[in-house]
Amino acid sequence: MYSALLYKEWLKLRTTFVGLVLLSMLVLAYIALNLAYYNEFMTPKGFWGNVIFLGFRFFVEIKYIPLIAGVVLALVQFVPEMNLSRLKLTLHLPVEENKLLFQMMSIGFILLVSLYVMITLIMWIIVGIYFPSEIINFVLNPLLLWLLGGLSSYFLISAVILEPVWSRRLVMLPFALGFINFFFTSEDPTTGLLIFLILAAVFTALLIPFSGYHFKRGIK
């Protein structure tokens, strides 16, 4: 059952996923080119100085890519289900509804995480060409927050889409956006806050059953 669902979701998402991978590659390629450019024109020591003393964020172009990926994946996965009421059909399968929803989400989650791992590794490699570990950390720490924000946006936007009533969707949306915003505005979080944000990003998945419940029961 799960493998069949997995295949169905993969058919639905593969084009989008490939598109998101390509988009990420393009942005990473741009950052790599920029790195080479700055290194040449600022001179290496000037470039290092700018990063170390002024906190120059030469990698900021990647910031909203995880968010775009999360939102687009949620839209592509769940909007058609809602419009064509296909989800109603799926939810009538002899499987517990929440299990089914989580299985569907798990596919989006796996795709998203693999994209994020790829972004992180490539970023690590291209920054590592020019910079030592201290500056790699300076890049990866904010990137981690943006990736968590992207993950959280996937779950939250999915929950908003699955909510059947427009008025309730409109209520959910600003809170969801406000929450996602934390990941993109928190600079340099302490370890405590970082752990909280990691947990928060994962636990936003738990909002899905609430929307799914409204959907299944057709609660107006």
Place this chain on the structure above:
Amino acid sequence: MLVKTSRIFFLLLVTFVTSIYLPKYYWMKFEKNIRAPQIYFSPVTKDFLIRDPNITEIIYTDSPGHKYNRDDFENLMPLLNYRQLVVDNKFPDSLNGEKLEIDKIRLNNIMMRIYPGEIDATLIQLNPMLESKSGKIRLEMPDDFFRITKRMEFINCNSNKIEEDKSQLFTTALLEKQFAFPAKLIGGNPTTKKAFDEGYFVLDSKNQLFHIKMQKGKPFCVNTNIPSNLDVAYLKIMEMPLREFYGFLLTTSGEAFLISYDRYKLIKLPLEGFNIKEKTFAFFGDQFFRTISLIGKCNVRTVVTDRNYNIVKVYENKWEGNKELSAGVLAAYLFPFTLSFTDLNSSLSNFYFETSGIHGIILSVLLSVITVLLLKKRSIKLSDAWFDLVLVLVTGIFGFIAVSFVKNVENNLE
């Protein structure tokens, strides 16, 4: 059960988001920019001159309450305003029996500020080691940056590789002086825009403070022998042609020292109530006096000392902050607490939580009563909605917003 848990998470999310944004937007509208008074000490009258920057008109007041305009101020503070006085042909020949010379004034004028946000910050732990005895007037930025972890390593920026020979040279020099790796704190002034270079002051893992610099390519390394029981929190190093002290050393418990050029002897500054997490440290020195201020959010304490750091005069003042104004009083009733990810006194994101105390409870209780009525209207049993009630009671208006927006599930569960 899962649906109920899911709903609780939704309630918590809404409460959390509102508890951050609602106070934030409220204060964006109502917060007044209340600036701390500027405090000067006149070497002419030997009295304070205070300016309130919240008034647009430039007026300075002394202790008896006399008012001075800008011209008077310049005459009373000739060492601070020497350039203006020279232009106006009003520069005095002597003061306090000492002849005044421009070069000497310039040499003796020292200004330095340390903000809490610069102490509570994460820095990239890479620093350039400048050549401090090149014989040239203009300092040059080197092609490598160093780190002090298990050993002292220099990383070349052109190749991004460790320079083995130089790293070995410095590590050996440090080990010879019993330096305990890794470094806990590195204080320096890594810029070429200064008159000369004094390198770095480095606290090792055994709380010994070392002075490290590079002279003609060779390491210069000295144990300053400061007491190791000082809980050093911050080092602010600044090369000054006066060469009286290298910089400032602040401890976690709020002591401030100068690291003097006299065999690194520490000079303790006579300060009281210095909370380095909340107060800005401002130091102004001239030919005759040192004016040291600790500036808090709603208070200031200024100590004036002579050149031997004996107290001459003290000034203290408090003023009303935003919390005491009507907007602040209202806020205390509206919000049982405020939560923020940012704080003016830190460069790090964290939970900055502040309760409003007893005032906030009134609205919380009132809203809890309304919640009971709301739940009745929704035909929900109170035993099923205990979480909603607790949430409103604890988080007041934030929880109430969540409960009003998020539908209950109990009446729909068969």
